[in-house]
Amino acid sequence: MAVTGFWPVCGNLKATLDYADNPDKTTPKEYLDEDLFAALRYVKNDSKTDRQVFVGGINCSKQNAYAEMIAVQRRFGMHGKVVGYHGIQSFAAGEVAPEEAFEIGKETARRMWGDRYQVLVTVHLNTDNVHCHFVVNPVSFKDGQKFRNKIGDHKELRKISDDVCREHGLSVLENSEFYSKGKKKEYWLHRQGKKTHRDILKEDVEYCLTYAGSWEQFGDQMRGRGYTIDWKRMSVRAKDWERSVRLTSLGYNIDEMTERLENNLFASDYYFKWNSHLPYKPKQFPLEYQLRRLLFSVEHSYDTAIVLVDTLFLILIEIIKIVTQMPDIMLLSPDLRAAEKNFEQYRSDYHFLKENGIRTIPELSDCIADTREQITALEAERSKADNARRRAHSPKEVQDAKDERKAITEKIRPLRAKVKQAERIMEESPHLYELLQQEHGLEKAELQRLERNR
Secondary structure, three states: OEEEEEEEEEOOOOOOOOOOOOHHHHOOHHHOOHHHHHHHHHHOOHHHHOOOOOEEEEOOOOOOHHHHHHHHHHHOOOOOOEEEEEEEEEEOOOOOOHHHHHHHHHHHHHHHHOOOOOEEEEEEOOOOOOEEEEEEOOEOOOOOOEOOOOHHHHHHHHHHHHHHHHHOOOOOOOOOOOOOHHHHHHHHHHHOOOOOHHHHHHHHHHHHHHHOOOHHHHHHHHHHOOEEEEOOOOEEEEOOOOOOEEHHHHOOOHHHHHHHHHHHHOOOOHHHHHHHOOOOOOOOOHHHHHHHHHOOOOOOOOOOOOOOHHHHHHHHHHHHHHHHHOOOOOOOOHHHHHHHHHHHHHHHHHHHHHHOOOOOHHHHHHHHHHHHHHHHHHHHHHHHHHHHHHHOOOHHHHHHHHHHHHHHHHHHHHHHHHHHHHHHHHHHHHHHHHHHHHHHHHHHHHHHHHHHHO
């Protein structure tokens, strides 16, 4: 099974390259297009490709791919910000050997672009998933026509990749949904096992349709779960959503919904189902309780120097515990309910913050910067070990250099994991803060309603 994709490499050509026999080595860098040069340099990186064993060119040589691509662009006077395309073909862990991945990658590139475009193909071995990289010259060597990067091209690449994988006896994702540009965020959330607000909404609509016997009861159920309904447009939204979502866009036909509600009403167990699943009316407010217990406020604006990011995660963990242990209590915000499934991640992030003595966003930022400096220093040491291995005069010296490199890599690995987790916390904490603000506003509104009805 292989996952595919490609994206444009954007930049401006800095100057015309005077073509020479070996410009990869002889042309000053100030005359090169840095974006295309960087993409090619990345995919040919020795530490990823096992010293360029798995590097090949389609309609260009692997040694001078950059110069030959630039020569074609120069010949046809290419203009525009897209100077290349960078693609990937990633295989499931353990499914394919590097040699076979290289053959599959070359055949995929040949069928996709080989009749008109130049492509550099490499296999990277630096992750558990063996994967091919493609760098494609957007200008055809035949007639100078530019590759247009339409949605159909992405579908075609996946189809070709699947065909080649089948020929090699590999599995493919049959009838899998194709995610267009507008669904890119949805795609990555689903890849991470997360849900979009539309996913949560659809689950809630299904719940309300199951236990309601009329449109009025359906509306009561939806309001109890934090939504408002525009009956004229038959659309739904939750607090702070930028746009409403039409029920038809979720796959719900209004006539079919009406029929389901009527079938519920005349079912023999209707009153039992309705009375055992009445619209939710909160009587306990877990977030308000935690805020008072911790003497914490979410009323002020998000100021990174004031907000205690570790407390945000602690509060989130505690309120998810409450609603998990007490089924009769529900979070009022649909978006915050969607976050419940990330409980283990939030708990891990909270322990990370406590272990590293981090309370605020500035402290988190300092942690990231300091850890990156450590990684840079270790990478410099590893480069020295690589150079020592290349200059070694005996098998023992080679092995010693390899052992040293491996030891340094073992030191780098946890530091990279640390940066990755810190950056995720940095990225997610403002959103989590907004979700807590949203939930607190809903709880306050319900508390005021209860006070008025007393």
